Structure formats: C-alpha cells, structure tokens
Amino acid sequence: MFQKLHSLVEQFVSLTDSEKKEFENAFIYREVPRNFTLVHESEIADELYFINSGLLRLYYNKDGEHITAYIFREHLFSTCFQSFLEGAPGNQNLESMEDCELLVLKKDKLEELYERIPKINILVRKIAEQRFINAQRILSSFILESPEQRYKKFAQHNSDLFLRIPHHIIASYLGITPVSLSRIRKRLIESGN
C-alpha cells in the first residue's frame, strides 16, 4: 500500500521507522472511478493525492472546453497546486482518467507533519523544486518547439498514453486542436515517421 510512496520519499529524506508510521497514518486510502472530479475550479484544493494506480489530469476550463494542463501518472503527487498552496480557489480542475487508487493527504495533516517531523519541510521543498523544474521544462517546450516537435517528443516518451486516453486530451495537452493533431500524425506517417 505505501511501498511506492516510501520509495519516492527515500529519494529525498530518510525517515525512522516510527516517523514512517506517523507519515503513513497521515494518509487516507481512497478509490475513485474513471472521470471522477477530485477538485473543481470553484473549490479550494485541500488535499494532496499520491497516485498508487491510475491517471489524473489537470485541466483549465476555457469557454466550456477542457484544456489539459498536465497528465499525472502513477507514483506522483498530484493536486491543483496553486489552489492547494495559496488556500484559495484557482482556475484548475483535477479529474481521474482511469479508475484510481489514491493516498490522500489533507492539508491540515500536512501542516501537522511539518510540526512533528521537520524533515518533511525538506521533503516538500525538494518535491516543490522538482515540480518547478518540471513546469519550466514544459514551458520551455512551448517556447522553443513547434507543435509537431512537441508531439514527437510526447509520442516518444508516452506511447502508452495513446492507448489509455482519448487523443483530443493529448491534443489539448500539446496546445493544439484534435484536427491539428490528426494532421500532424498523418504528415509524420506519410513521411515515414
């Protein structure tokens, strides 16, 4: 149950057995079905999700259209970070794209953990730094690369997702329309990938 969570934590800080126990106890196990909304943009995100299995996506609502900001895979922490960190409603929604097994950490429990195990500050600092670097990577791909280049890279690193989720979600994640994604795919196939 907590195995993958612990191996993530171990990359950053080492906890004693009793600290591990306390850390575990701060989480709640929760299963959610496919297409379940975990956070709506009108709400304050007060939970952090560690994904044991399944896929989540973060999306913006633009005139009724759901535009994917990020796709969270297994063994990652996920939430609407802006809302969670600022304690105010943001403009992001969080939804499951598959049946999911989650480990849920309430924000007040996290605050307790900061008090009781100060090392958790280091853990969260390092996770925040990692997320920041990740956000910069994605941003730089929007700045430096064409939609076609972004598609190619995405396809290289996430070929499994083409089978797991609808293509129009991938299209919006790449910053293009489904029509354009279809054209890019056709173009690449005709030129022999």
Added chain:
Amino acid sequence: MFQKLHSLVEQFVSLTDSEKKEFENAFIYREVPRNFTLVHESEIADELYFINSGLLRLYYNKDGEHITAYIFREHLFSTCFQSFLEGAPGNQNLESMEDCELLVLKKDKLEELYERIPKINILVRKIAEQRFINAQRILSSFILESPEQRYKKFAQHNSDLFLRIPHHIIASYLGITPVSLSRIRKRLIESGN
C-alpha cells in the same frame, strides 16, 4: 543593503537578530554592468542572486537566437534554477539588462544555512512553491491565450519595461517575433487600443 532582502524573508519566516546576522553574512555584494553574463548554459549555476537593483533575464539559445524565458525585476531571487538545483549544466543563460546591484549566495553557503538555521528550509520551500506557481501562470498563459492577449496583459502590468529594454526581447518573452509584436501593436493602436 539588506533591507529589501529582509522584507522578502519576513513574508515567509521570522528570524532572530543573530539569525539575521548569520543570514546576511552568507551573502556577497556584487555589482555587474549591463549585458553581463552571470551564468552561461555550459556552466553549472552555483550562485543565487537577490536583485537589489537592475534587471536580469533568463534566456534559451535556439540556433544562436536568444529567446527570453523570464525577466527578473528588483527584489526577486534569480538564477538558472534548473542548473542550480540539479547541480548540472542546463540550457538557460542569465544576463543583466541594466547595471545591477546583487546580493550573491553561493550554493555551498546555502547548504550551510540549511544546517545552521533549519527554518531556511521553510523559507526556500515557500520560495520554490511561489516560483512554481509563477511558472504555472506563465505556462497557462501560453496554453490559454493568444499572442495578442499575452501582449495586452504584459503591457498592462509591465508598461515600464517598454522603456527599459529592447522590444525584441519582450517579443521573444511573449513567444513571438519582433515583426509580429510590431504588427500586434499597430493593430491595437489602429483599433483604439
């Protein structure tokens, strides 16, 4: 000298007088002229800069073209974060756009501070969280808005920069060419802003 730095820190953690002293002593004062390269992409960024005065810009090098990733204003911490945090060369360069007064914190001094004043972990965690949220905001503007919309917002919040730095730098920050920036400006002026 340290006034603005302390008021930034105070937003996140409170330090005792002796801690403040120790914190100050970790920094080195440095002046750099306009167009000075602080970090080159081939190097590891091992310094963190608090900007007392002046402007810095972070840019990518794309086939010899300098594409602006971010413009750092006075009273912000700045560096090539990816390189600084990962301890490896990245793909970002950091350069001054005006004469600058900087407070420089070497990475090993920061590591020392983590040891000697554990609260600094909280400080850096919160700064990293803030930077992360900021990166997400910029990313969402690339995802959700057209170049013209991005220009409008930028002009609203940064009208002073049009006088302080060349327009082609602003253009690259907005993800467009100088030609396109010029067209957008003309379009907006002709339609009565």
Added chain:
DNA sequence: TTTGGTCATTAACTTATGTAAAGGAATCAA
C-alpha cells in the same frame, strides 16, 4: 562628420493552425 551597428517598422509571400462541418468507425444500451 562619417561610419557602422542596433533596432523598430513595414511589405510581400508562405504556411501551419484554427474553425466549422461532415462522415465514418467503434462502443454501448435498449
């Protein structure tokens, strides 16, 4: 003053993407 460089603007042309609409494949339930 002259020269050279940087920079913003403008024009002409090309092209990739967006929009709107339609068709077809796959899935699922009645």
Added chain:
DNA sequence: TTGATTCCTTTACATAAGTTAATGACCAAA
C-alpha cells in the same frame, strides 16, 4: 438489430504568425 454517443479523421476556408528583405531612426565610435 437499431439508435445514440463518442471520437478520430478529413475537407474547405480564413487568418494570424513566420520568414525574408528593405527602410529609416537612433546612437556610439572613429
């Protein structure tokens, strides 16, 4: 089987942005 729904693809058209190149303004160095 039928009908509804979702989703991917394709077509036709419009358009904003890229590319290239030319011009003129400004400024600093010789």
